[in-house]
Amino acid sequence: MTRPKLWITRKLSDATLERAKRDYDTIINLDDSLSSDDEIVAMSAKVDAIIPCHSERFSADIVERLDPHLKIIANHSVGVDHCDLPALKARGIAVTNTPDVLSDATAEIAMLLMLGAARHAVEGDHLVRSGRWDFWSPSFMVGKQVTGARLGIVGMGRVGQAFARKARGFDMEIHYYNRSRLPADQEIGATYHSSVDSLLPVSDFLSLHGPATPETTGLMNAERFAQLPEGAVFVNTARGALVDEAALLEALSSGRLAAAGLDCFATEPGGNPTFAAHRNIFMLPHIGSATRRTRDAMGFRALDNLDAFFRGDQPRDLL
Structure with missing residues (x-):
């Protein structure tokens, strides 16, 4: 045959x-x-x-x-x-x-990006690696604490649920938006929001886990970044198309966002070269499932x- x-x-x-x-x-x-x-x-x-x-x-x-x-x-x-x-x-x-099999690996990368962005991983690594670390004080590189903070998840599918389970280990208060509310046994104690606009104001940390579709393209734009609490941390391990990258950069430059952790970009491979000068952007080359x-x-x-x-x-x- x-x-x-x-x-x-x-x-x-x-x-x-x-x-x-x-x-x-x-x-x-x-x-x-x-x-x-x-x-x-x-x-x-x-x-x-x-x-x-x-x-x-x-x-x-x-x-x-x-x-x-x-x-x-x-x-x-x-x-x-x-x-x-x-x-x-x-x-x-x-x-x-190939659903199901990469949820945990991608959620791990989201956790890495969230922690790294919140705690100045890029700047800290650069200081030590370049030999420029010659100072310390209680006010040195003070970051944003993850434990006990409010986490907003956009897209509570397999990866979003895996990320929520891991975030529970940091005692985070989980909020989520999904196209439809999950059954109670899948919510992991999270609070449901019927719209993204309802979710954003309570999200000290915001993580995207939804697909790229015509409806979600440019989901995070200037208006939506402005709805996040001042000093929020933004994470994207979904698709670059969900984010207006110029609006993201403006939100970071203005201080509206404290930091961002990104594993995906509008242009891949390559990413966005304008991000490189910003030490409050922790970037990886789309390796969420790479184990x-x-x-x-x-x-x-x-x-x-x-x-x-x-x-x-x-x-x-x-x-």
Whole structure:
């Protein structure tokens, strides 16, 4: 029996690649370079399936050019804002993602960013690393305490809930906004807000965990940053599209925000070069799910979806 032909667009975990090679006729981008739109279109005529990451775009114009030979896109990501789902559905191409398995890893990065931003991690590291630490006093590098503070979470899905559980360990008072209220057993004792505008004024710390959609693009703009308490700390491990970066920089420069912790940006890779001069911005290069355990789990979840599809079953994570 002929094995389905699979293109893996980036260098995934060793365990994932070994399993893929065992079960599929694989083409693997071991150079780990970003594929162009034309390459994606060309490969669609050669393979039955693609495992892409969020770095590969399947916009409406690209989907229109895809070859009918391609049957399924099994994303190695939870977010699918890089995929035009209606266009893919219209072409009869199945799409899956990898939920559940990266929630804790991403929540850990959100916690790192929140703590680092609140306690001057960038400035402190720079002082010690540069050999310029030659002073101390009780007023030196005084930050914002996390323990007991009020935390606002925008998007109480899997990652938002995982972050809330971890924040409970710091005795934080949790508030959240979600499109709908969670059942009581999933709220983790958090207070529900029916609107983002209701949530912001009580959020000493604000963390974004929602998807990028046309409705959430630019969610945090100048008006909304102004609603946060003075000296609040802002964290984003969701998607850069949710934030007006010029408004964020203005809120930081004016003192409305004390600090920000960012793992995602409007432009990726690269980020926003204007942020580099600001030591109250703690930045990471979109590595929320980057642990060995999680990368293996994401790869295996994508392959599980492919296995089900080619057996004739409905994939667990069909969108």
